[in-house]
Amino acid sequence: MKDNRFSTPEWEALHVEIQDRLQGLAHDLGSMAPSVRPRFGKTMTDVIALFSYVSFQRPRVDEGEYIIVGVDVIPQGTQWRIDADIGDEEDGTIYFELPNEPFSVSSFAELRERVLRATDELISGGRPVLLRLFGATMPPATRSGAVTPELAPRN
């Protein structure tokens, strides 16, 4: 069951912060591939603490029509796990993901910091993968943040 140590307003506020970062990613992708339409959303239930995401529809592809970039904050007993990845929304393929070892926190502020750090890492590290999926290329530095040299698209 959902960890009820933290309040719904706290989760909602965290969702807004994640979405703000994902908006930047969507803006970057949209500037390179204007036909790609983002769809922002979240899932929060008694079991799902917070799944905050943006999904992009790929026009005219045989498979993998929807690519989802999401941050899933998952209770793991007394610990937490963050699944931050880029995947196929429907068939479950994972194209890019961060390590997701469980960890403990002493406060929501600490959890928030970890989640936002993971979001930033997802965006910077997964950006080249996302662009490749949409057949776009992009300069290494945009408003989404700097891309480390080893992750920057190669010409």
Added chain:
Amino acid sequence: MAGAIIRVHDGFAYRSGSPSDLAMTPRPDQDVSSDLSDAGLSTWRALEAAVNVGKRAQKIDLTKLDASVLGCFEDEAGHVSIVPIDEAGNLDMMKLTEWAATRGTAAPHPLTTMVVNAIVEQNVRRLT
């Protein structure tokens, strides 16, 4: 799929993909069918049948679905179709069409919300 299809009310089923509204809503072009084995949300009793190695699925508790509005129909291969039903317990094509039409829209259909709320384990990965 072949063989008998029976209605089931409990246990778990796996659906491939993410725990998003879109992934938990039938596709208008492919999942609106009068054939129970092709209709509604496609799920599987076994994770191995739901996804290939390395992919993820969502684990759904079928007892959390309101049996008066959603029916779960399982075939001999372990495929479970989750579909809207009428008062007699039969596939309701009108409701299925209506449900699928909300796919990708801003406001999730109540049946989508019901399925999302029935997810009891997120992002289950098939490892082998």
